[in-house]
Amino acid sequence: MLEIRAARKIFYKGQPDEKIALNGLNLKLGNGDFAVVIGSNGAGKSSMLNAISGALKLDSGNIVINGDDITEKPVHKRAVHIARVFQDPMLGTASSMTVAENMLLAELRGKPHTLRPGLNARRLSDYRERLAMLGLGLEDRLNTRVDLLSGGQRQSLSLVMAVGGSPDLLLLDEHTAALDPRTAEIVMNATVRAVDALKLTTLMVTHNMQHAVDYGNRVVMLDAGQVRLEIGGEEKSRVTVPDLIGHFSTKTDRMMLAS
Amino acid sequence: MDFIQTTLSSFLSLIPVTLAQSLILGFVVAGIMIPFRMLSFPDLTSEGAFPLGGCVCGVAMAAGFSPLIAIALALATGFVAGCSTAFIHLRFRIHTLLAGILVMTMLYSINLRIMGRSNLSVFGSTTVFDWVPFAQPGFPVAKIVAAGFLTLVVFALLNFFFKTEKGTAVRAVGSNPVMAEAQGINVWAATIGGIGLAGAFSALSGALMVQSQGFADVNMGLGILINGLAALMIGEAIVGKEKVWRQLLAPFVGAIVYYQLVSLCLAAGMPPPDLKLATGLFVLIMLALPSLRGSRRAAGPKESFRE
Numbered sequence: 236m237l238e239i240r241a242a243r244k245i246f247y248k249g250q251p252d253e254k255i256a257l258n259g260l261n262l263k264l265g266n267g268d269f270a271v272v273i274g275s276n277g278a279g280k281s282s283m284l285n286a287i288s289g290a291l292k293l294d295s296g297n298i299v300i301n302g303d304d305i306t307e308k309p310v311h312k313r314a315v316h317i318a319r320v321f322q323d324p325m326l327g328t329a330s331s332m333t334v335a336e337n338m339l340l341a342e343l344r345g346k347p348h349t350l351r352p353g354l355n356a357r358r359l360s361d362y363r364e365r366l367a368m369l370g371l372g373l374e375d376r377l378n379t380r381v382d383l384l385s386g387g388q389r390q391s392l393s394l395v396m397a398v399g400g401s402p403d404l405l406l407l408d409e410h411t412a413a414l415d416p417r418t419a420e421i422v423m424n425a426t427v428r429a430v431d432a433l434k435l436t437t438l439m440v441t442h443n444m445q446h447a448v449d450y451g452n453r454v455v456m457l458d459a460g461q462v463r464l465e466i467g468g469e470e471k472s473r474v475t476v477p478d479l480i481g482h483f484s485t486k487t488d489r490m491m492l493a494s
Numbered sequence: 495m496d497f498i499q500t501t502l503s504s505f506l507s508l509i510p511v512t513l514a515q516s517l518i519l520g521f522v523v524a525g526i527m528i529p530f531r532m533l534s535f536p537d538l539t540s541e542g543a544f545p546l547g548g549c550v551c552g553v554a555m556a557a558g559f560s561p562l563i564a565i566a567l568a569l570a571t572g573f574v575a576g577c578s579t580a581f582i583h584l585r586f587r588i589h590t591l592l593a594g595i596l597v598m599t600m601l602y603s604i605n606l607r608i609m610g611r612s613n614l615s616v617f618g619s620t621t622v623f624d625w626v627p628f629a630q631p632g633f634p635v636a637k638i639v640a641a642g643f644l645t646l647v648v649f650a651l652l653n654f655f656f657k658t659e660k661g662t663a664v665r666a667v668g669s670n671p672v673m674a675e676a677q678g679i680n681v682w683a684a685t686i687g688g689i690g691l692a693g694a695f696s697a698l699s700g701a702l703m704v705q706s707q708g709f710a711d712v713n714m715g716l717g718i719l720i721n722g723l724a725a726l727m728i729g730e731a732i733v734g735k736e737k738v739w740r741q742l743l744a745p746f747v748g749a750i751v752y753y754q755l756v757s758l759c760l761a762a763g764m765p766p767p768d769l770k771l772a773t774g775l776f777v778l779i780m781l782a783l784p785s786l787r788g789s790r791r792a793a794g795p796k797e798s799f800r801e
Contacts, residue, residue: 288676314678327676329669332662339659340666345678348659380736 237264237404237436242286242296244460256282257293258460264404264453269430269437271447274457275483280440283457284408287438289313301403315345318402320393320410327393330382334373334392337381338362341396365395369425387418394422398429405430407439411446423450444476456482497762505761509754510634516753517641518702519722521648523729523745525572525696526722529590531741532656533668533688538594538719539579540696542601543572545715547697549605552710555619561705562622568701569694575601576693580686605712613711621705637706644702645746648695652742664688665738717770724773725752727780 244257257279264270274280285291287298289310297306300316318341321327328337339353359377367374369391373384381389390410397405407426411419427450430437441447447454452471456464456479464482466474522544529537547568554564575597582593606612622640629636655661666674667684675681704710722745729748735741756773760766 310675311678311680314676317676319676326670326672329666329673331669332665336662336665339662340674340677340679343659343663343677348663348679350655350658350660352654352657353659353662354657 236266236299236301237262237287237438238297238299239263239283239287240297240299242283242298243294244282244286244291245294248294255460256291257286257296259296260457260461262455262462264436264438266436267434268453269435269451270439270453270455271451272438272440272455272457273442273444273447273479274463278457279460280457281408282460284319284406284438284440287404288317288319288406316403317406318344318397318400318404319406320390320397320408322409322412324386324389324393324413327396328381328389331380333378333380334366334384335359335362335377337392337396338366338377338399341399344400344402365399366392369395369421371421385418387414387422390414390418390422391425394425394429398433398435401433401435403436405435405437407437409440409442412442444479447479448474448476454479501758501762505758508757508761510638512753512757513750514634514637514641514706516749517638517645517746518706519699519718519725519753520641520645520746520749521702522696522699522718523722523725523749524648524652524742525692525694525699526719527726527741527745528692528695529689530726531668531735532665533685535580535583535590535668535685535689536594537576537579537590537689537692539576539597539689539693540722541594541715541719542598542605543575543693543696543715544700544703544718545605545710545712546575546601546608547572547700548704548710548714549608549614549700549712550697551701551704552614552616553608555616555621555705556614561620564705565622565698565701568697572697572700573690573694575697577686577690579693580689584682584685602712609710609712612713613709615709616704617708622702623705641702649742649746653739656738656742717773720770720773720777721752722749724777724780725749727777728752728755731780 239260239262242257242260246254246256260279260283262283272280272283282291286293289305289308293306297304299305303316305313305316319327329340335354339358342358362377363374371388371391373388373392376384381392384392390413394410410426411422414422423446429435437451439446439451453465453467454471454474455462522540525540525543526537529535550571551564551568554567555561559567579590579593579597582588582596583590588596623636626636626639629639656665663674663679664684664687666677666679667681667688671681674684700714703714725748726745727748728751729744729746730741732751733740733743733747735744756769759769759772764772
């Protein structure tokens with residue numbers, strides 16, 4: 236369960252270019268909720284995600300996951316609860332290390348690192364099995380350095396790494412935006428399968444209105460650092476792309492999204 | 495013909511001495527490799543940590559401590575020096591190279607303070623090389639055996655460590671700090687510990703050098719960094735760096751080959767003052783090679799380092 240209470244963040248406070256990124260934002264996700272976050276540029280989507288992951292320190296407000304107030308905790312301590320897939324396929328993996336080593340790092344996310352040898356036969360066969368489910372042939376490339384993989388393969392690997400160990404909260408930061416349409420679909424399908432199978436509480440940021448309609452059980456629209464609209468339950472299943480676009484605040488936004 | 499013969503005979507006669515020296519200096523090359531390759535943290539601390547280890551070891555030996563205690567003290571101070579560089583970089587967001595220059599410069603004064611003068615003879619004190627069985631103390635064989643044995647132990651330990659869960663986490667910090675942090679790895683702890691370890695290796699090298707040559711000198715580290723880099727490049731060209739064990743072996747192999755090459759140049763009559771210029775040019779060529787080779791195509795991916 237994720238709870239954001241009155242989150243506030245102002246950049247360049249007191250300067251002419253002061254910018255309110257989060258303006259008392261409140262959001263509550265129950266266990267197993269799959270929320271899709273939309274909003275125009277500067278609405279606060281990235282700031283919200285960064286505040287949850289710990290990359291951004293709030294001016295005021297609280298963030299609580301499963302009863303644990305993580306507001307003051309550094310990024311690496313939040314990893315116990317949170318797994319994240321970045322937009323940039325380069326960011327989510329350690330490129331000079333092998334596929335298996337990356338899987339090991341993900342398996343140990345939020346756990347103590349011991350002085351025992353990292354990779355062993357049991358782990359390798361487990362990784363092979365989990366990667367095989369993607370159907371991309373990654374299971375035969377466990378000893379390949381990640382920088383030799385394509386962007387789609389890297390992003391798929393990031394996803395498998397993130398959903399492993401059933402994190403309390405999965406953050407997806409426009410994770411298919413940098414991929415070609417076909418690969419994006421593969422990654423998106425794998426995402427939905429994993430989220431459904433593991434009942435993961437998920438927050439997915441996207442600019443793709445179709446994704447917002449097709450996936451998840453809730454849509455959250457941000458504007459000026461606040462939640463402007465929340466659609467859930469029965470209503471969510473009936474919502475269409477034009478409905479969503481109609482809610483965007485300014486005319487330019489609507490035009491941009493409709494094109 | 496005559497030239498070749500005299501060159502060759504003096505080179506051959508120098509091989510054992512040079513080998514002993516290069517095995518000792520292999521540790522400082524490892525101390526340069528770990529920040530550079532494992533942590534993507536270009537670091538200059540070794541230029542100060544090497545004489546620091548030497549000075550601490552020299553003073554401890556002169557005070558009558560056992561050579562092992564002297565080495566342990568050198569390791570500890572070198573570790574602190576490395577940690578300082580990493581801390582300055584992380585806490586004050588100062589570029590890694592500048593942080594290294596600061597620590598290295600400050601260490602010069604500290605080294606002088608530790609010794610109380612610019613050099614100190616420890617001739618006649620017991621050294622670890624005296625303990626090698628069946629070898630006459632003071633001869634290169636004893637040094638080769640002792641330093642070679644230590645090299646094997648250190649290589650085996652490093653090779654074990656960097657494949658453990660902790661070691662994998664440290665390498666992840668070097669490869670992608672953002673990702674490492676998101677996986678719950680404490681980037682500060684890994685960086686400070688890793689650079690500290692490297693400083694300890696540089697100091698170990700200095701301490702062994704003092705026991706080998708019989709005196710400590712504040713200027714003994716002059717140019718060690720560029721020599722170490724040259725050795726590392728040669729080592730990586732020979733054994734490669736694609737696998738962890740190859741990367742870890744490279745500094746030791748590189749040191750052995752590099753110092754034999756230096757010895758060959760000196761035997762051939764190259765004036766010693768020219769040596770630094772030659773070494774510098776060599777490192778420059780090795781670094782420039784990828785971009786020269788691919789000048790028609792797009793230059794390959796640049797090495798990414800932390801700033």
